Amino acid sequence: QKEVEQNSGPLSVPEGAIASLNCTYSDRGSQSFFWYRQYSGKSPELIMSIYSNGDKEDGRFTAQLNKASQYVSLLIRDSQPSDSATYLCAVNGGGANNLFFGTGTRLTVIP
Amino acid sequence: DTAVSQTPKYLVTQMGNDKSIKCEQNLGHDTMYWYKQDSKKFLKIMFSYNNKELIINETVPNRFSPKSPDKAHLNLHINSLELGDSAVYFCASSQDQGPGEKLFFGSGTQLSVL
Numbered sequence: 001q002k003e004v005e006q007n008s009g010p011l012s013v014p015e016g017a018i019a020s021l022n023c024t025y026s027d028r029g030s031q032s033f034f035w036y037r038q039y040s041g042k043s044p045e046l047i048m049s050i051y052s053n054g055d056k057e058d059g060r061f062t063a064q065l066n067k068a069s070q071y072v073s074l075l076i077r078d079s080q081p082s083d084s085a086t087y088l089c090a091v092n093g094g095g096a097n098n099l100f101f102g103t104g105t106r107l108t109v110i111p
Numbered sequence: 112d113t114a115v116s117q118t119p120k121y122l123v124t125q126m127g128n129d130k131s132i133k134c135e136q137n138l139g140h141d142t143m144y145w146y147k148q149d150s151k152k153f154l155k156i157m158f159s160y161n162n163k164e165l166i167i168n169e170t171v172p173n174r175f176s177p178k179s180p181d182k183a184h185l186n187l188h189i190n191s192l193e194l195g196d197s198a199v200y201f202c203a204s205s206q207d208q209g210p211g212e213k214l215f216f217g218s219g220t221q222l223s224v225l
């Protein structure tokens with residue numbers, strides 16, 4: 001069983017701070033890595049994808065991937081109250097698009 | 112226009128009943144999925160279809176039967192509902208079935224089995 005592990009939180013950060021969300025995965029053959037954001041009572045929406053080692057930046061979001069350590073993270077700079085949500089890490093092991101999700105980290109940004 | 116729409120949004124039913132959830136996508140995508148999210152927010156894939164063909168069938172009781180009449184629709188029929196089936200069911204679609212495809216989720220169906 002492929003596993004994706006996340007700290008469930010809650011993670012609380014003050015407005016304007018950097019929020020750091022972490023994820024580890026068990027399948028060394030995983031090729032694609034995603035961060036989805038899910039507001040309470042809503043559906044998940046993709047915010048970042050990363051496929052190769054290193055950093056990938058998109059606005060206030062930076063995804064980091066280290067395949068040797070089987071570790072992927074999401075940094076949110078200048079956190080805003082609107083960033084308060086559950087962040088789901090998802091990993092694909094190749095082949096068909098069979099995503100394995102972590103249980104999510106609940107982030108609260110305090111005004 | 113809603114990209115991935117599923118109905119109903121809420122479904123409350125008694126144990127033993129049979130129910131269906133419908134899903135439609137207007138994105139022109141080839142691949143559709145059903146995911147189940149339990150009370151602990153764990154999101155797990157159940158099925159995926161590519162151009163009406165079953166691609167992924169995770170370990171799901173055979174009381175759950177997906178049906179794809181065309182590539183824009185993927186319905187989920189559940190027989191003999193059990194308490195443990197209570198969850199939020201999300202339909203999703205992607206352009207194709209490759210490992211890097213972005214998923215577009217519907218708004219979810221909250222199923223409560225009493």
